[in-house]
Amino acid sequence: MKMTTPENKSDAHLILTELWAERPEAEAGRAIVDFLALHTDAVHISFSQLFAVADEVRIKDRAVVLNIINYFTGADLNLLTTGFEYIEDETVQPLDIEQVRAAKFNNINPVTGDEDSDIGKKIFMFFKPSQLAKTALVVD
Amino acid sequence: MGHSHVVVATSASKPELPMESLIEALKSRTMFTALRDALKREKLPLGQGWGDVVANATESTTQGDRFRLFLRQYFDEAIITGDRYVQIFDLEKAEVAALASQMKALSAVSLTFGANYPLPLASGLLAESSGSIELCEVRHHENGDISFIFCSARAYDDKNAYEAKELPAHILKTYNGIDKLVTYRKVYYQAYDVITLRVKLGRIEVCIDAPAKAKMAEIETLPLKLLSACALHVSGFKGTGAKPPLNLFPAIAGMYYQGKEGKVTGLAFRTMTGSIKRERMTRESDDLRSEKFHHAGMNAVGQKISPYELILEYESAPPGRPAALKLSALIREISSATPTLHGCYVSSSSFEAFEHSLNRLVTYIY
Numbered sequence: 001m002k003m004t005t006p007e008n009k010s011d012a013h014l015i016l017t018e019l020w021a022e023r024p025e026a027e028a029g030r031a032i033v034d035f036l037a038l039h040t041d042a043v044h045i046s047f048s049q050l051f052a053v054a055d056e057v058r059i060k061d062r063a064v065v066l067n068i069i070n071y072f073t074g075a076d077l078n079l080l081t082t083g084f085e086y087i088e089d090e091t092v093q094p095l096d097i098e099q100v101r102a103a104k105f106n107n108i109n110p111v112t113g114d115e116d117s118d119i120g121k122k123i124f125m126f127f128k129p130s131q132l133a134k135t136a137l138v139v140d
Numbered sequence: 141m142g143h144s145h146v147v148v149a150t151s152a153s154k155p156e157l158p159m160e161s162l163i164e165a166l167k168s169r170t171m172f173t174a175l176r177d178a179l180k181r182e183k184l185p186l187g188q189g190w191g192d193v194v195a196n197a198t199e200s201t202t203q204g205d206r207f208r209l210f211l212r213q214y215f216d217e218a219i220i221t222g223d224r225y226v227q228i229f230d231l232e233k234a235e236v237a238a239l240a241s242q243m244k245a246l247s248a249v250s251l252t253f254g255a256n257y258p259l260p261l262a263s264g265l266l267a268e269s270s271g272s273i274e275l276c277e278v279r280h281h282e283n284g285d286i287s288f289i290f291c292s293a294r295a296y297d298d299k300n301a302y303e304a305k306e307l308p309a310h311i312l313k314t315y316n317g318i319d320k321l322v323t324y325r326k327v328y329y330q331a332y333d334v335i336t337l338r339v340k341l342g343r344i345e346v347c348i349d350a351p352a353k354a355k356m357a358e359i360e361t362l363p364l365k366l367l368s369a370c371a372l373h374v375s376g377f378k379g380t381g382a383k384p385p386l387n388l389f390p391a392i393a394g395m396y397y398q399g400k401e402g403k404v405t406g407l408a409f410r411t412m413t414g415s416i417k418r419e420r421m422t423r424e425s426d427d428l429r430s431e432k433f434h435h436a437g438m439n440a441v442g443q444k445i446s447p448y449e450l451i452l453e454y455e456s457a458p459p460g461r462p463a464a465l466k467l468s469a470l471i472r473e474i475s476s477a478t479p480t481l482h483g484c485y486v487s488s489s490s491f492e493a494f495e496h497s498l499n500r501l502v503t504y505i506y
Binding site: 035038039042043048062085087090122126 | 393410411412413414416442444446448470471472473474475476477478479
């Protein structure tokens with residue numbers, strides 16, 4: 001039976017290899033697993049950071065990294081949890097899910113509380129190691 | 141001067157240029173310290189300030205002749221260097237060849253600025269000519285590269301604030317007892333924007349003059365205006381602005397992490413531990429990368445940060461004519477799935493150093 005809940009870092013590598021085989025997603029995924037294992041205390045991981053990690057294993061195709069991020073935030077091998085923040089110029093503010101919903105469905109700017117037709121351009125996603133990552137990836 | 145690769149008939153061949161006007165124009169484009177360093181290298185009298193430069197340039201001796209020739213050459217280089225906002229466009233081989241032949245064949249005729257060029261128009265005349273961008277010089281470099289120099293009149297706001305007690309009674313009455321009066325005066329200046337075709341490297345560099353004087357929104361639209369003006373002279377430029385310039389964002393982290401790339405004097409970044417930092421070196425001789433506080437911080441976070449702004453300095457050979465390169469993206473770009481930066485800022489008094497910093501930058505773009 002296919003394993004999707006890793007007990008350690010090697011399990012996570014194995015799952016990736018089984019699923020993605022020779023595709024670059026497997027290599028990028030393994031690099032991100034190793035990176036997460038070293039940074040289980042991280043509270044903010046940006047897209048740029050994950051692109052840089054893939055870059056180190058010479059994977060420059062952004063679509064590959066986006067595929068693996070998508071996979072790690074899903075239920076199958078959930079190593080990343082997502083967070084949201086409001087960014088405008090130098091203002092950076094974390095958002096809870098209610099604020100994100102108000103922005104997405106009603107165009108409400110979480111900082112001003114008013115309607116803002118541009119709000120979609122001011123809300124960004126970031127990542128953190130999931131509970132699973134924090135427990136499983138610290139074991140080789 | 142590091143000037144030998146520029147071979148053109150420019151102001152150096154116009155001995156009649158009035159020195160006072162040339163020095164006045166130079167004063168608005170360059171810092172005295174940079175000129176002083178250049179005078180020192182040429183073993184010419186330094187003087188204490190601009191007043192002494194005028195005195196030395198009007199001396200009717202052999203030394204005076206050398207001084208005047210130097211100033212003309214220095215000014216020629218100053219109108220294609222200084223502080224600039226640069227966008228880079230990649231070209232296909234066939235495009236390069238077509239553009240090069242069209243550009244080579246052209247000579248500049250500027251109705252508005254031509255009579256005074258390379259000196260700027262008087263500020264009163266600049267106000268009247270606001271809006272027109274005119275080709276004033278085609279400069280052929282020794283390595284085959286070609287620069288178009290466009291002049292236009294641009295303005296910035298000079299803001300002044302007056303407290304109520306400084307204002308005459310009738311003003312206070314007219315404005316119904318205001319507490320403060322803020323005035324804006326437009327200050328016109330002649331911009332020397334440059335488009336350089338790098339023939340062997342297959343790219344165009346659009347270099348906007350004096351970005352600090354322009355508004356942020358204006359800086360983003362000026363390259364396109366300049367390319368449109370260029371297309372009026374050279375049909376090959378039609379459509380160049382339709383494709384985006386090179387995305388310079390990958391170079392921010394790339395250049396920072398390559399420890400020997402220039403000298404980092406400024407950096408802004410986010411950490412995974414939840415902070416946003418902006419760091420500057422006050423001693424410009426040192427590299428931020430090896431500064432004790434920064435170095436310790438980088439070790440603590442396992443060398444992993446997400447930079448969004450980087451300032452690098454390149455020393456020149458021979459030394460004394462450095463170039464500063466600034467890559468400044470918005471903080472939101474590191475959180476974007478498609479991080480983008482369309483231009484950079486380059487400052488140098490040397491064309492060679494200017495080009496060197498862009499050549500280094502491009503090696504980090506993929």
